[in-house]
Amino acid sequence: MRARDIDGDADQDIALASSFTDGVFLYVNGGNSSGGGDGSAWTRVTLAPTNTLVAITTVITDFDGDNDLDVAAVALFDRNVCSFCSPGKLVWFENTGNVLTGWVEHVITDTLWGAWFIAAQDISGDGRPDLVVVCIPIADGGGTTQPSGLYWFRNVNDASTWAGPLTIDASLARGWDMLAADVNNNGVVDVIAVDADNNVINWYENARPPGVPMDSPTFTTHLIASPAAPFALEVANLDGDAALELITSSNAGIEWYDPPANPAALWISQTIDAGFGNMSPVRLYAADFDLDGRVDVVVADDNLDVLNWYQRQANGSWAMTQLRNGYSMNMLSGGDLNNDGRPDLLTSTYEQGNTDELAWWQNDP
Numbered sequence: 001m002r003a004r005d006i007d008g009d010a011d012q013d014i015a016l017a018s019s020f021t022d023g024v025f026l027y028v029n030g031g032n033s034s035g036g037g038d039g040s041a042w043t044r045v046t047l048a049p050t051n052t053l054v055a056i057t058t059v060i061t062d063f064d065g066d067n068d069l070d071v072a073a074v075a076l077f078d079r080n081v082c083s084f085c086s087p088g089k090l091v092w093f094e095n096t097g098n099v100l101t102g103w104v105e106h107v108i109t110d111t112l113w114g115a116w117f118i119a120a121q122d123i124s125g126d127g128r129p130d131l132v133v134v135c136i137p138i139a140d141g142g143g144t145t146q147p148s149g150l151y152w153f154r155n156v157n158d159a160s161t162w163a164g165p166l167t168i169d170a171s172l173a174r175g176w177d178m179l180a181a182d183v184n185n186n187g188v189v190d191v192i193a194v195d196a197d198n199n200v201i202n203w204y205e206n207a208r209p210p211g212v213p214m215d216s217p218t219f220t221t222h223l224i225a226s227p228a229a230p231f232a233l234e235v236a237n238l239d240g241d242a243a244l245e246l247i248t249s250s251n252a253g254i255e256w257y258d259p260p261a262n263p264a265a266l267w268i269s270q271t272i273d274a275g276f277g278n279m280s281p282v283r284l285y286a287a288d289f290d291l292d293g294r295v296d297v298v299v300a301d302d303n304l305d306v307l308n309w310y311q312r313q314a315n316g317s318w319a320m321t322q323l324r325n326g327y328s329m330n331m332l333s334g335g336d337l338n339n340d341g342r343p344d345l346l347t348s349t350y351e352q353g354n355t356d357e358l359a360w361w362q363n364d365p
Contacts, residue, residue, distance in 0.1 A: 001014050001016045001333050001346050001348055001358060002015050002058050002060050003335030003346060005069075006026065006060060006069045006071075008069075009033045009034060009035040009036075011035060011036065011038070012037075012335045012337055013026060013029050013037075013099070014027040014360075015027075015058045015060055016058070017073050018050075018055055019054050019055060020350070020351075021050045021051070022050060022054050023050045023051070024046075024047040024058065024071065024093065025047060026045040026047055026071070027042045027044055027045075027358070028044075028099060029042060030042075032100070033098075033100070040338075043100065045100055045101075047071060047093045047103050047105070048091070048105060051079070053073065053091065054076050054077055056073075056076050056115065056116055057073065057074055057116070057117050058071055058072065058073045059073075059119060059120040059131070061120045061129045062129070063094075063129060063158070064160075066158075068097065070093060071092065071093045072090070072092040072093070072118060072131060073091055073118070074088060074115035074117070074133055075088045075089040075091070076088050076116065076138070082141055085141040086140070086141070087110060087112055087146075088112045088113060089108075089115065090108040090115060090118070090131065091105055091106060091107050091108060092106050092108060092131075092159060093105050094106060106159070108131070108153055109153070109164070112135065112165065113138050113148075114135035114137060114138040114146060114148055116175065116176075117134045117175065117176075118131060118133050119132040119180040122189060123152050123154070123180070123208075123217070124208070124213055124214055125188070125208055125212060125213040125217075128155040128159075129155060130153060130154050131152065131153045131164075132151070132153075132178065132191055133150075133165070134149075134150050134175035134177075134193055135147075135149055135150075135175070136148050136174055136175065137173070148172060148173055148175065149167065149168075149171065149172050150169040150175060150178065150191065151164060151167055151168060151170075152164060152165070152166050152168055153165060154166060154216075166216060168191055168219045169193070169219070169221060172202075173198055174197040175195060175196075176281075177193070177230075177231060178191065178193040179193075179233050179235060181244060183203045185242055185243055188208050188209075190205050190206045191203065191204040191219070192246065193233075194230035194231065194233060196230055199226055200225075201223075201227070201230050201248060201257075202223055202224060203263070204220070205220040205221075205222060222263070222264045224246065224267045225248075225266065227250035227255070228250060229251045230250040231248075231281060232248065232284045234246075234285065234286045236297075237295065238295050243263070245258055246267065247272075247284055247297055249284060252274065253272070253276055254284075254297070254299055254310070255269050256297075272310050276301070281302040281303060283299070283330070285297070285333055285345065287334055287343035289311070289342070290311060294312040294314070296310060296311050297318075298332065301329075302328055302329060305325065305328045306322060306324065306325050306326075306327075307322070307325075307347070308321070308322055323361070327349075328349055328350070329347040329348065331347065331348040333345075337362070338362060342365065343363060344363045345361035346358070346359070346361075347361065
């Protein structure tokens with residue numbers, strides 16, 4: 001799920017991908033697009049109806065250049081063909097002006113095996129947001145495991161057509177998480193991804209010169225670190241310099257990596273909590289929750305069923321507060337849902353009893 005002000009009324013709404021009920025949904029804060037939403041009332045709007053799209057993740061941006069926000073999603077497979085033995089899909093939902101009724105679905109591709117995570121950034125430098133997708137291994141109906149990998153789709157003519165998949169790394173074996181960011185601070189968007197099977201975190205340097213549009217830039221692979229079974233990624237500015245730092249979960253626990261002067265070299269690891277998150281699916285979200293000018297980290301562990309807040313101290317250490325125990329969360333995000341200037345949390349569950357839930361956690365001063 002992602003939180004953005006999708007309807008332009010100065011409060012944050014939520015786009016949700018559902019892989020059990022197979023749909024994509026929008027939750028309008030305040031129940032309408034008149035503003036004033038404080039997280040107490042929500043109207044659910046269907047983008048992809050139930051039983052149509054085995055959606056895994058969403059992203060929100062203006063794909064068609066009409067100055068409103070659209071939604072894109074990836075689907076792991078086509079359940080109507082064969083569960084877990086059919087290609088997945090990449091789709092975007094056009095916002096035609098009325099978020100309560102005016103959405104049009106556009107299929108970018110329906111032959112994308114193992115589509116798992118999605119990011120939207122301008123990779124080509126033409127001013128239009130492109131889509132980056134990481135795919136995990138999926139066995140087809142004949143028992144053959146289809147190739148995984150890291151790919152991107154170029155936005156052509158304001159999303160009326162798309163070029164792709166274009167390859168970033170076809171050898172990426174199991175990319176549980178991926179994000180797009182300007183790693184080397186040169187004004188060109190790069191890509192970071194984990195490979196849990198090969199125990200690496202790589203960043204892929206976009207070779208496009210700054211300020212020069214390119215339809216098919218090449219990517220150079222750089223190793224960030226080699227933790228065992230890396231899972232989740234988050235970027236934030238933790239030390240106040242110009243470069244973004246990388247927060248990760250792996251069998252080494254929760255760590256953050258500081259890029260050296262040459263980010264093509266190995267990054268410098270710092271420990272947040274070495275004893276947490278080992279051998280577990282973990283999700284991360286970073287924000288300055290206590291408004292002290294330092295970025296904190298919240299971690300959701302789907303196996304241990306806990307939600308922890310790691311508060312960054314003035315001396316650089318981390319103080320942990322457990323926010324919840326006995327509650328299984330498979331996704332974690334955030335935003336200012338009640339519009340009080342404080343970042344809140346968003347969580348979702350998966351196979352949690354008879355029903356799953358989408359929840360927001362108020363950051364109460």
